[in-house]
Amino acid sequence: MAGIFILGAGGFGTALAVMASRQGHGVTLWSPFDEEVGRLSKTREQPLLPGVTIPPEVTVTTSPEALGACELAVFATPSQAVRETAKMAAGHIGEGAVVACVSKGFEPESFKTLGEVLEEELPRNRVVIISGPSHAEEVSRGVPTTVVAASRSRAAAEYVQDILSGDAFRIYAGDDVVGVELGGALKNVIALAAGILDGLKTGDNTKAALMTRGLAEISRLGVVMGARSETFAGLSGVGDLIVTCSSMHSRNRRCGILIGEGVPPAEAVKQIGMTVEGYAAAKTAHGLALRHGVEMPITAEVYKTLYEGEPPLKAVKNLMGRPKRHESEAIWLLSGRK
Numbered sequence: 001m002a003g004i005f006i007l008g009a010g011g012f013g014t015a016l017a018v019m020a021s022r023q024g025h026g027v028t029l030w031s032p033f034d035e036e037v038g039r040l041s042k043t044r045e046q047p048l049l050p051g052v053t054i055p056p057e058v059t060v061t062t063s064p065e066a067l068g069a070c071e072l073a074v075f076a077t078p079s080q081a082v083r084e085t086a087k088m089a090a091g092h093i094g095e096g097a098v099v100a101c102v103s104k105g106f107e108p109e110s111f112k113t114l115g116e117v118l119e120e121e122l123p124r125n126r127v128v129i130i131s132g133p134s135h136a137e138e139v140s141r142g143v144p145t146t147v148v149a150a151s152r153s154r155a156a157a158e159y160v161q162d163i164l165s166g167d168a169f170r171i172y173a174g175d176d177v178v179g180v181e182l183g184g185a186l187k188n189v190i191a192l193a194a195g196i197l198d199g200l201k202t203g204d205n206t207k208a209a210l211m212t213r214g215l216a217e218i219s220r221l222g223v224v225m226g227a228r229s230e231t232f233a234g235l236s237g238v239g240d241l242i243v244t245c246s247s248m249h250s251r252n253r254r255c256g257i258l259i260g261e262g263v264p265p266a267e268a269v270k271q272i273g274m275t276v277e278g279y280a281a282a283k284t285a286h287g288l289a290l291r292h293g294v295e296m297p298i299t300a301e302v303y304k305t306l307y308e309g310e311p312p313l314k315a316v317k318n319l320m321g322r323p324k325r326h327e328s329e330a331i332w333l334l335s336g337r338k
Contacts, residue, residue: 009040
C-alpha cells in the first residue's frame with residue numbers, strides 16, 4: 001500500500017483521504033490551519049461532508065514532515081493557494097514522489113494552469129492532473145465515480161490510476177494535460193451561467209443550449225492552446241460540465257442561482273461561504289479568449305455580469321440576438337464549403 005499525503009483538508013481533500021484510507025493506504029491529511037486540524041482531529045468529520053467519518057488511520061496535521069516519505073502527494077487546495085503550498089512542499093517532498101492535482105482553476109494574474117504552477121515549483125516531480133465528474137459529497141460516500149488522470153508521463157498517470165482506483169472510483173489514464181485542465185477549470189464558468197439561468201427560471205431548453213454551446217467555446221479555446229478536441233467529449237469535458245451545471249452540490253451553480261435571483265455577484269460568492277472557482281475563472285477565461293483571439297460569447301457575457309454589472313437578463317438577450325451562424329461554422333470554413 002502507498003503512502004499518500006493530501007494537501008488541503010477541504011471537502012475534496014477529505015473525501016480523497018477517506019476513500020484512500022478505505023482502500024488500505026496510509027494517508028496524511030494536511031491543512032495549514034491549526035483550528036481546522038484541531039476540529040477534524042477531534043470530531044473526525046469535515047463539516048462539508050456531514051455524516052462521513054474520517055477513519056482513525058488518517059493522520060490530520062499541520063506538519064509537512066511526512067511529505068518526505070510519501071509516494072503520492074495530492075494538491076487539493078483552492079486554486080489561488082496552489083503556488084504557495086507548492087513552495088512550502090518543495091522543501092520536504094521526495095524527488096521520486098508523484099504529484100497529483102485535483103484543484104480546478106487558474107493562477108490569478110498569470111493565467112497559468114495549476115499544472116504549470118506545480119511544474120515550475122516542483123520540477124523534480126512528475127505531475128498528474130485528476131479531473132472529471134466527482135463531487136466530494138459522493139466520493140466520500142463511495143458513490144461510483146469515474147475520472148481521468150492525465151500526465152506528460154504515461155508511467156505517472158498509470159501509477160495514479162493503479163493507486164487510487166477502487167471498487168467505487170474508476171480512473172482512466174490520459175496524456176492531454178492541457179485539455180483535461182482546461183475542461184475542469186472552464187466548466188465552472190459555464191456552471192455559473194447555468195445557475196444564473198436557473199435563478200432566472202428560464203427552463204430546460206435554455207440550459208441545454210447553454211451547456212452545449214458552452215462546451216463548444218471551451219473546446220475552441222482548448223484547441224488553440226494545444227488540447228485535443230476529443231478530450232472535451234470525455235470525462236473532464238462534457239462529463240464534468242453535466243454534473244457541475246446540474247447538481248446542487250455545485251457551488252458554482254448555487255452561486256449562479258443567487259445572481260439570477262438578483263443578488264449582486266460579490267455578495268453571492270460571500271453567501272456561498274466557500275471557494276467559487278468559476279468567479280475567478282471567468283476573468284481568466286475572458287483574458288485568455290482575448291489573448292488568443294478566440295470567440296467565447298458565453299464567457300464574455302458571464303464576465304460582464306460578474307465584473308461590469310450587466311443584468312443577467314440582458315446577457316441572455318445579447319446571446320440570443322447574436323448574428324446567425326452555422327452550428328459547425330469552423331468546420332465549414334476550414335473545408336472551403338459555401
